[in-house]
Amino acid sequence: MHSSIKYVVLALLVLIPSFVNLGVPIYNRDSPELFGLPFFYWFQTFWLFACTGFYFAYAKLVENKA
């Protein structure tokens, strides 16, 4: 991968999850529910797994760069 593209990808891998986390109105709603759990709660819990994916990809990409 070209190095400047790589930096953009690295930045996105950190910025996308952060944007969602700080963008409270994105997930501040009650439906759809999951097992009776309001969207607000299950979405943020689910997003933990997605973040792990983003961050792991970041770590992997930095390693390949070195």
Add this chain to the structure above:
Amino acid sequence: MISSDVILVFVSLFIVFIGLGFYGKYWRKGDLNHVHEWSLGGRRLGTTLVFFLIGADLYTAYSFVAIPSGVFAKGSLYFFAIPYVMLTFAVALVAMPKLWTLSREKGYITASDFVKDRFSSRTLAIMIAITGIVAELPYIALQIVGMQAVLTVMLAGYANAQMVGEISLLIAFVILAAFTYSSGLRGAALTAIFKDVLVWITVIVVIIAVPISIGGFGNAFKAAKENYVTLPENLVPAYATLILGSALALYLYPHAITGVLSAQSVQKLRYSTALLPLYGVGLAILALMGVLVYAVPGAMNFLSGFPEGSRGILVVPSLILYSLPAWFSGIALLGIFVGGLVPAAIMAMAQANLLTRNIIKEIKPDLSNNSEIRITKMSSTVFKFVALAFVFSVPATYAISLQLLGGILIVQILPAVFFGLHTKSLRKNPLIVGLVAGIASGIYMVEMANSFGPLTSSLFKTAFGPIYIAVIALAINLAISFGGSAVLHRRAIKNQTGQL
């Protein structure tokens, strides 16, 4: 009265815990007379161990007590802890590898070591060390409050419950002090794994068993108050700034830096950091317990026997006790109990490093290696008992509020540490003024927000809605640090061209 099975299981597992703590000394053996061997586990911890060690910093009484207690009393606002931990690892992934690399090269053990070297300023380094020590103290006190909550619930109904509880805490701390003295960080890392296994078993069992027994989450939300389902519109700025401020603060705490520097390689540090959001799943479950408890009549009935202000801290232990079998409660309660004890050990060690290396050694530079390690071990013991004395002398709810204040203080070292690592434009004097201004304005705003009474809120009402004070005070600090540095830089250039 609680079945004695609970206490039997609890005590047996505690004995296993003590054994592991002392065994740590022999594990991956190193010469414990060196500071980096004792306090950083010889900088040899791999991905898994760093994962558990930093996880131990997260899965503290903050998750068992402060967050569920907040959700129980105030609702959805306190769920900010979940996005906060997600964001904090993004911050760590970007900021911390550089600190690790420099520390390995130059032998730093604390953030203050780095600052002294980077800005050649003893004053700034000492100020940062003091900020770290002070901000860490209420965090340790919070751990003790969590342990106290377990004992309160477990001993309720027995004769002299309060006295027995305080004596048990004292004994637990003497044992903890003894094994950290002899094993250092190795003991803490080993017991951290033990504690995490127990805690993970607990949260998984709770999240499956409790919703089934109460007929689904829906019933808990129906039983709870109104603003529990989503976040009230006016609290959105508070939620977002609590996420941001807390996420920036976590990796500045001395104990988090200890965890980072103990990693074996920078790549192992990156991988364990990337995986850490998974820990947040457990935190989310614990936070939900603050809602679930509303649908468990036994626990609600038990809680109603306590004054309203102190019910929150008892939510998790009483929910466990009133919805799971006795023998299992013993396992779960011990998990929470040592979940306060292990982080308290790591935090006191981090404080001791700051005191010895960055304060005492500055005053007495000819300190020998042997005296350095002796003073470090001794002061880590002293810090534990200072925190214990603090908890015995002030009401438990106070400790939680002071921990919020701790976050506001520690985030003020961010310009010198994070920006010091990654930019070239900062100078020492503006950083010193910025740090002082950040701390002073932070404390002043906290006092204003609480009308100079007991501390219950860390939010400041602005035109945009309530905002977490740490973020405002940090903005003031950053403006002074960068603005002042830019002015000095321009003046320096002018002088140079003037001389030509």
